Amino acid sequence: MSERIPTVETFEPSHPKKVKAKPGDNLIHTRSFTGLFRTLRLSGAAVLFLAFFGTVWLNWSERQAVLWDLAESKFHIFGATFWPQDFILLSALLIICAFGLFAITVFAGRVWCGYTCPQSSFTWLFMWCEKVTEGERNQRIKLQAAPWSLNKLARRSAKHGLWLGISVLTGLTFVGYFTPIRPLAVELLTWQMGGVSLFWVLFFTAATYLNAGWLREAVCMHMCPYARFQSVMFDKDTLTISYDAARGEQRGPRKREVQPAHVGLGDCIDCQLCVQVCPTGIDIRDGLQMECIGCAACIDACDSIMDKMGYARGLVSYTSEHQLQGGKTHLLRPRLIGYSAVLLVMIAALGVALVERPMVSLDVTKDRGLFRENSQGLIENIYSLKVINKTQQRQDYRLELVDGDGFQLQGPTVISLAPGEISDVPMSVTLLAETPASSSQTIRFKVSEVDEPWIFSAADSRFVAPLNR
Ligand code: SF4
Numbered sequence: 001m002s003e004r005i006p007t008v009e010t011f012e013p014s015h016p017k018k019v020k021a022k023p024g025d026n027l028i029h030t031r032s033f034t035g036l037f038r039t040l041r042l043s044g045a046a047v048l049f050l051a052f053f054g055t056v057w058l059n060w061s062e063r064q065a066v067l068w069d070l071a072e073s074k075f076h077i078f079g080a081t082f083w084p085q086d087f088i089l090l091s092a093l094l095i096i097c098a099f100g101l102f103a104i105t106v107f108a109g110r111v112w113c114g115y116t117c118p119q120s121s122f123t124w125l126f127m128w129c130e131k132v133t134e135g136e137r138n139q140r141i142k143l144q145a146a147p148w149s150l151n152k153l154a155r156r157s158a159k160h161g162l163w164l165g166i167s168v169l170t171g172l173t174f175v176g177y178f179t180p181i182r183p184l185a186v187e188l189l190t191w192q193m194g195g196v197s198l199f200w201v202l203f204f205t206a207a208t209y210l211n212a213g214w215l216r217e218a219v220c221m222h223m224c225p226y227a228r229f230q231s232v233m234f235d236k237d238t239l240t241i242s243y244d245a246a247r248g249e250q251r252g253p254r255k256r257e258v259q260p261a262h263v264g265l266g267d268c269i270d271c272q273l274c275v276q277v278c279p280t281g282i283d284i285r286d287g288l289q290m291e292c293i294g295c296a297a298c299i300d301a302c303d304s305i306m307d308k309m310g311y312a313r314g315l316v317s318y319t320s321e322h323q324l325q326g327g328k329t330h331l332l333r334p335r336l337i338g339y340s341a342v343l344l345v346m347i348a349a350l351g352v353a354l355v356e357r358p359m360v361s362l363d364v365t366k367d368r369g370l371f372r373e374n375s376q377g378l379i380e381n382i383y384s385l386k387v388i389n390k391t392q393q394r395q396d397y398r399l400e401l402v403d404g405d406g407f408q409l410q411g412p413t414v415i416s417l418a419p420g421e422i423s424d425v426p427m428s429v430t431l432l433a434e435t436p437a438s439s440s441q442t443i444r445f446k447v448s449e450v451d452e453p454w455i456f457s458a459a460d461s462r463f464v465a466p467l468n469r
């Protein structure tokens with residue numbers, strides 16, 4: 001018995017790129033699909049969602065494990081605390097992320113977009129809500145075209161209710177990384193949230209609802225800068241999701257038992273499934289397009305058709321331009337090696353910087369008055385030493401001058417600071433000689449742990465004195 005792959009004509013033929021329910025409707029009604037790449041995508045998104053929504057609730061030593069404390073200008077991440085002075089490390093981390101993105105893009109195109117980008121992940125989640133509340137693609141198209149009824153109102157309300165619920169949770173979670181989440185959640189539930197927190201929770205709620213619910217692929221196509229420049233990183237060996245036109249054309253429907261070559265056809269049966277599953281509504285058979293976010297849904301769809309037809313999989317697949325032209329894909333190539341090498345060097349440098357990061361910080365500010373004469377007729381300069389205990393334990397610190405022959409430090413020489421405490425210590429430095437060697441010279445202050453003096457921080461300042469007295 002012959003079997004023809006069923007096709008569903010629900011799109012508007014005059015506009016093949018957009019699957020519409022009726023003229024004027026610009027929504028893309030994506031068909032859900034299963035397959036290897038969908039499983040990979042969902043697994044990646046599940047890990048990311050778990051990390052995003054879960055980490056904020058973890059505690060570490062009686063405080064939130066990950067918290068960017070804006071009021072105190074500290075960033076806590078589990079056992080480590082970072083201060084504004086450490087933000088160079090954050091810059092290094094961002095550079096590492098950028099080079100990681102460059103390397104993966106040269107190797108496999110827009111896998112970031114398809115598998116891990118928050119915009120894509122939230123969009124997939126919202127599309128799942130849509131499927132649960134409004135049904136599969138054909139039901140959604142019918143619902144879209146149908147006049148308002150109780151059924152339509154109930155389904156639409158359920159969908160938007162779910163979208164809003166996820167959006168509020170996202171907004172709360174995001175703000176919870178900057179303000180302790182537990183009191184914030186209680187404030188939200190009891191309607192007692194302060195104006196600033198409320199503004200940001202509502203802002204991120206609206207951003208999630210609009211971006212993932214309404215804008216969706218428009219963000220990728222018109223707003224995301226990465227979509228604009230990623231194509232310049234592609235080369236002829238980059239693995240992109242492509243349709244093998246040499247194998248697929250001439251496309252056209254046929255019965256399953258018919259040999260395509262006998263009727264002058266290629267392997268594409270023109271079922272449109274690859275278009276119907278595409279979240280950006282494009283036809284991969286038109287070639288590589290800027291709108292393609294590399295989600296691989298069309299591979300899953302086409303592979304299932306190939307299985308049903310008894311053809312080899314891979315009519316739509318991850319492949320390179322070289323391979324499509326009959327050549328081989330070169331995995332190791334200069335640009336990829338270059339990005340990977342920079343990436344490895346940056347990761348190593350960041351690792352060293354993290355390990356070597358001084359756990360005590362010292363900043364010295366000289367008093368605005370240049371100098372003064374004390375009761376013994378000696379010249380004095382006044383300083384303020386800002387000491388930060390960056391550890392998680394109370395520490396005793398010794399304050400001293402490095403190579404301070406000829407000077408005397410006056411003020412506390414040992415201070416005790418609680419974990420994370422910042423102390424401003426007033427100090428005066430006296431020049432012991434009556435006649436200074438120069439009008440201005442560098443002096444170096446040092447703060448070190450009393451128990452482990454090899455842990456220290458030093459900072460320079462100037463000592464100013466009159467030459468002619
Ligand atoms: S490429 Fe595959 S999924 Fe797309 S129309 Fe052809 S056979 Fe169908």
Ligand code: SF4
Nearest residue numbers: 278292293295296298
């Ligand atoms: S063309 Fe394929 S890989 Fe690209 S966005 Fe559409 S479904 Fe995803």
